[in-house]
Structures are given as C-alpha cells and as structure tokens.
Amino acid sequence: MSETSSSSKGSFIALLPLVLFVATFLGAGIYLNDFYAFPSPIAVTLGIILAFCLFKDPIEAKVSTFLKGCGDEKIMTMCLIYLLAGAFTVVSKATGSVDAIVDLGINYISLPFLYAGIFIISAFLSFSTGTSVGAIVALVAIVISLAEKTGASLPVLSASLLGGAMFGDNLSFISDTTIAATQTLGCKMKDKFRQNLKVALPAALLTIMVLIFQGFLLNDQAIEFSSTEVELVKIIPYLLVISLAIAGLNVFVVLMIGIFSAGIIGIINNNFSWLGFAKLGYEGFEGMTEIFLLSLLTGGLAAMVAKAGGLNYITRIITGKINKKSAYLGIGGLVGMTNITIANNTVSILVTGNIAKELRSQMKLKKVKVASVLDIFACVVQGILPYGAQVLLLLSYAEGKMDYRELIGNAWYIWFLLAGTIVYFGEFKKMNHLKKNRTLKRIQVKQAA
Numbered sequence: 158m159s160e161t162s163s164s165s166k167g168s169f170i171a172l173l174p175l176v177l178f179v180a181t182f183l184g185a186g187i188y189l190n191d192f193y194a195f196p197s198p199i200a201v202t203l204g205i206i207l208a209f210c211l212f213k214d215p216i217e218a219k220v221s222t223f224l225k226g227c228g229d230e231k232i233m234t235m236c237l238i239y240l241l242a243g244a245f246t247v248v249s250k251a252t253g254s255v256d257a258i259v260d261l262g263i264n265y266i267s268l269p270f271l272y273a274g275i276f277i278i279s280a281f282l283s284f285s286t287g288t289s290v291g292a293i294v295a296l297v298a299i300v301i302s303l304a305e306k307t308g309a310s311l312p313v314l315s316a317s318l319l320g321g322a323m324f325g326d327n328l329s330f331i332s333d334t335t336i337a338a339t340q341t342l343g344c345k346m347k348d349k350f351r352q353n354l355k356v357a358l359p360a361a362l363l364t365i366m367v368l369i370f371q372g373f374l375l376n377d378q379a380i381e382f383s384s385t386e387v388e389l390v391k392i393i394p395y396l397l398v399i400s401l402a403i404a405g406l407n408v409f410v411v412l413m414i415g416i417f418s419a420g421i422i423g424i425i426n427n428n429f430s431w432l433g434f435a436k437l438g439y440e441g442f443e444g445m446t447e448i449f450l451l452s453l454l455t456g457g458l459a460a461m462v463a464k465a466g467g468l469n470y471i472t473r474i475i476t477g478k479i480n481k482k483s484a485y486l487g488i489g490g491l492v493g494m495t496n497i498t499i500a501n502n503t504v505s506i507l508v509t510g511n512i513a514k515e516l517r518s519q520m521k522l523k524k525v526k527v528a529s530v531l532d533i534f535a536c537v538v539q540g541i542l543p544y545g546a547q548v549l550l551l552l553s554y555a556e557g558k559m560d561y562r563e564l565i566g567n568a569w570y571i572w573f574l575l576a577g578t579i580v581y582f583g584e585f586k587k588m589n590h591l592k593k594n595r596t597l598k599r600i601q602v603k604q605a606a
Contacts, residue, residue, distance in 0.1 A: 170211060171465035174458060175498060178204030182543060186561060197544070198450040201458055208461045219461065226460025227453050231501055235290070235546050236449050241412035242294040244441030246554070248416055249394050250298065251437050252423035257391035259302040268375060271309055272368035275300060276317040276324075276570070280361070283325025285403040287332040289539075290546050292322040294412075295398055297554045304558075309375055312563035315551045317368055319540060320570030322547060324361050327536040327574075328353055333503040334532050341510030342517065342528040352529040356581050360573035367569050394419035448553045455544055459499040467498055472512060481520045485582035488513045488527060489534035500545050502535035526582070533578050540571040 178201045185195035209219055226232070249255055266274050275296070283292035300318050304311035326332050330346050339349050398415040402408070420434040429437065462468070471494045479487035491512065496505035510531065517527045539545050543561050551564060565571075 168466050168470055171462055171467035171470060172498070173211060174204040174208035175462050175467065177207050178455075178458065179497075179544075183561075190560075196447065198447060198454055201451060201454045201544075205454060205458050205461070208458060208465070212461065212465045214464075222460050222464045223457040226457040229456050229460070231504060232452060232456035235452050238290065238294065238408060238412070239445040239449050239452070239550075240442050241409065241416065242441075242550075243443075243445035244438040245294075245394075245398070245412050245415045245419065246298045247441035247444065248423065248434065248437045249419040251433075252394070252419045252426070252428055253388065253391045254394045254419055254422070255298045255302050257388050258299050258395055259306055261392065268307060268309070269372035270369060271303065271307065271375070272313055272317045272372045273365045275303075275314055276321040276361075276364060276368055279318045279321025280325045281321075282399060282402070283322045284329045285325070286405075287326065287329040287335075288408070289322035289326035290550065291402055291408055292325060293318060293547055293550050295395070295402065297550060299395075301554055301558075310371075310567075311555060312559045313368070313371055313567045315555065315559065315564055316567035316569070319547055319551060319564070320364055320568055323536050323540045323574075324357060324570055327532055328357055334506055334535055337503050337506040337510065338528040338532040341506065342514055342524040342531075344525045344528050348525045349528045349532070352525050353533065356529075356533065356577045357574060360570055360577050363573045364570040391422060393422065445553070448549045451544060451549065452546065455500055462498060468495060468508065471495060471498065472509070476512065476516065479516060479520075481522075484516060484520050484522055485526060485530050486579065488516060489530045489578065489582065492531050493534045493538040496535050496538040497542065500539075500542055502539040505535050505538075506531050530578065530582055533574065537571055537575045537578070540568065541565050 181195070181200040181203055182197055185200065189195065205223070208223075209216075212219060214222070246255075279292050279296055282295060283289050286292065296318055297315075300314045301311065303309060304314050326334065328350060329335060330350065335346060335349065339346050394415050397418050398411055401411045401414060416438065420438075423429050424431060424434060472491060475487060475491045475494065488509075492505050492509045495509050496502055499505060499508070513527050513531055514524075516522070517524055540547060542548060548561065548564065552559070552561060
C-alpha cells in the first residue's frame with residue numbers, strides 16, 4: 158500500500174538512474190574532449206544497472222517493465238528507421254548519388270548562402286513530411302559531403318539541418334506533436350499554427366540572418382573547390398525519397414524504394430554487383446549499431462523510471478509551483494522535463510497533455526496557447542537532447558568530426574525559439590502592460606487634480 162502511494166506521488170530517487178546515465182554520457186565526453194571515447198550504450202547500461210538495484214519491484218517485474226520499454230512501438234519504429242537510413246546512405250554513396258547531389262548544390266548555390274539554404278530546405282522538407290527525423294535522414298549524408306567538398310563548417314551545416322528540421326516539425330499540420338497537442342487541448346490546427354508562427358517565424362528569420370552572416374565569413378576565406386559535371390540519373394534515389402515523403406507515403410516504404418532505386422542504378426553503372434549491393438546494405442545496418450542500441454536501451458530505462466514514479470515526481474514538483482502568472486512557462490517546463498526523461502517529444506505531450514488540460518481549465522488559460530507552448534517546449538528540448546533521435550543521427554553520421562557541444566552551440570534556431578518563447582509566454586509582456594496601466598493611472602490622477 159505504501160509502495161503504491163510512494164509511486165503515485167513519485168520520488169527523486171526514481172530519477173537517479175537517468176541522472177547517472179546523462180551525467181556519464183555528457184561528463185565523459187566533456188572530460189575526455191571526445192563524445193565517442195566512452196560508448197554511449199555502456200553509459201545507459203550503468204543507469205539500467207542502478208535502476209535494477211534501486212527499485213523495489215520483484216526482479217521479474219523489473220525485467221518485464223524494461224523489456225516493454227525496449228519494445229515500445231515508437232522506440233522500435235525509430236530503430237528500424239535507423240537501420241534503413243544507414244543502408245540507404247551507404248548504398249547511395251557507393252552509387253554516387255550523394256556526390257551528384259553535392260555537386261549540383263555546389264554548382265547552383267552560392268557559398269555564402271549555403272548554411273541558410275540548408276536551413277530552408279530542411280524546414281520545407283520537415284514541414285511537408287511532418288517529421289524532423291525524416292528530414293534529417295534524407296539530408297544528413299548530403300550535409301556531411303558538402304562540408305568535405307566545400308570546406309564549410311560541419312557543425313554549422315549540421316546545426317542548420319537540425320534547426321530547419323525542428324522548425325518544420327513544430328509547425329507542420331501532419332506532425333505527430335501538432336496532432337497530439339491540438340487533440341489533447343481540443344483546439345484547431347490552423348489556430349495553433351498561427352500561434353506558433355508568432356514565435357517560430359521571428360526565430361527562423363533571425364537564424365537565417367545569422368547563417369547568412371556566417372556564410373559570408375566563409376566566403377572571405379576564399380575556399381576553392383572544383384565544379385564537376387553532374388550525372389543527373391544518380392540524383393533519382395534522393396528525388397524519389399523526398400517526393401514520396403512529401404506525398405505522405407510511409408517512411409519505411411520510402412526508404413526501401415530509395416535503397417532499391419540506388420542499388421539498381423549502381424548495378425546498371427557497374428558500381429557493384431547484386432552481392433555487393435547486399436553487403437553494402439548490411440554495412441549500413443552495422444553503421445547504425447550504436448544509435449540502435451542506445452535508443453533501445455534508453456526506451457527500457459525510461460519505462461523503468463516512469464514505473465518507479467520519476468515522471469510523477471516531476472509532475473508534482475512543477476505543478477505545485479505553477480500559478481496563473483507562470484502557468485504557460487510552467488506547463489512548458491513540465492513537458493520539457495518529461496521529454497528529458499523519455500526522450501520523445503510526441504510521447505511527452507501525450508503524457509503531460511491531460512495535466513495541461515486540467516491546469517488550463519483551473520486557471521482559465523487560452524487552450525491554443527497551452528497547445529502551442531506544449532509543442533514548442535517539447536521541440537526545444539528534443540532538439541538539444543544529447544540522446545534524442547535527431548542529435549544522435551547527426552553525431553552518428555559525423556563519425557567524430559564534430560562533437561555535441563559544437564553542434565548545439567551552432568543551433569541558433571533552437572536557442573532563438575527558446576528565448577522568444579520565454580519572452581512571449583512569460584511575465585515580460587504582462588509587466589509592460591502593468592507599467593502602462595500604472596502610467597495611465599498617474600496621468601489620470603494628475604489631470605483630475
């Protein structure tokens with residue numbers, strides 16, 4: 158009875174395994190100045206071991222909870238996407254598709270606008286498909302090759318891709334996060350879109366300005382690269398992937414079509430044989446081993462932390478400090494902390510949505526603003542989370558050529574979005590409004606006198 162009560166109220170102890178994982182993951186990377194020196198699956202394994210030692214349930218129950226978390230539908234979906242994305246990237250590289258896209262970009266995109274161009278293309282693709290992960294999967298190999306061929310900064314290019322992907326996902330009408338936020342609060346998608354745009358558009362415009370400035374600095378370095386003739390047939394796999402994704406086809410089908418189209422072109426051009434095609438696909442699978450294991454194990458750890466009351470503890474602490482003045486940012490903090498715990502922005506909104514709905518009713522908040530702040534804060538936290546799918550994908554493809562700090566330090570859109578959200582939904586506007594009212598009252602008193 159007391160154990161059930163403790164679990165319902167939550168406890169900070171339930172969060173310790175997650176704290177250990179994050180501290181080990183980040184601490185080792187910072188201390189060794191290399192985020193690849195300490196294997197990330199081992200870092201999360203330490204947290205899992207601590208969870209098994211700390212939590213009071215029978216060992217069979219703990220194992221069951223862990224396995225259910227590992228086998229969660231969204232976790233398995235991500236893991237399978239990783240495998241197919243790895244295969245598509247390796248096969249398309251061997252075919253020459255990535256080089257063809259890069260050469261096309263070099264020929265037609267002026268170097269000073271390269272960073273901003275990647276941000277805009279990523280934003281368009283993510284908005285059209287409703288998935289930030291999908292946009293990153295489609296473009297990450299191109300970004301890596303662009304950095305190699307032009308001498309542009311890989312961290313800035315990757316951060317531009319990340320920012321654009323999060324911008325599009327946050328605003329898209331078909332994004333999981335948008336659907337979750339609007340359905341939970343019962344508001345219209347178009348209203349939530351307009352609300353989000355008030356914060357997201359200024360952040361995006363500021364980001365583009367900064368990226369253009371960085372691009373012109375890059376141009377001043379007089380980087381030289383050769384322009385080559387583009388083999389347009391090799392672009393077909395990427396055109397198929399992007400167009401089919403925009404058309405709304407299932408991501409697994411899109412990636413499979415991309416893999417086989419790249420493979421067929423490679424075989425026709427004698428880049429490799431059918432056996433070589435199979436080996437390249439498997440090589441792509443192997444390249445995703447670390448991120449696959451990390452996502453799988455993190456899902457299991459998150460389930461154990463939630464079962465032990467970690468989420469309940471966060472909810473109790475944050476909701477206990479919320480009042481009408483801080484309500485919007487408090488709800489944002491709640492979904493953000495939840496996202497840190499389970500590393501999935503859509504699930505975080507679903508978990509905290511009913512609490513946010515209840516708080517909206519109690520404090521007479523605008524439901525479209527609550528839906529907006531839920532989506533934005535989930536987006537911001539997901540975009541900077543070192544073990545989130547988006548960041549993991551970019552770091553995995555970089556293969557040690559950039560670290561977490563370099564990537565996040567250049568993620569201008571995410572930081573501008575966070576700052577804009579705090580200003581817009583915080584007390585600053587209210588304080589200015591109160592100051593204006595006080596000034597008007599003083600003027601009226603003086604006039605009356």
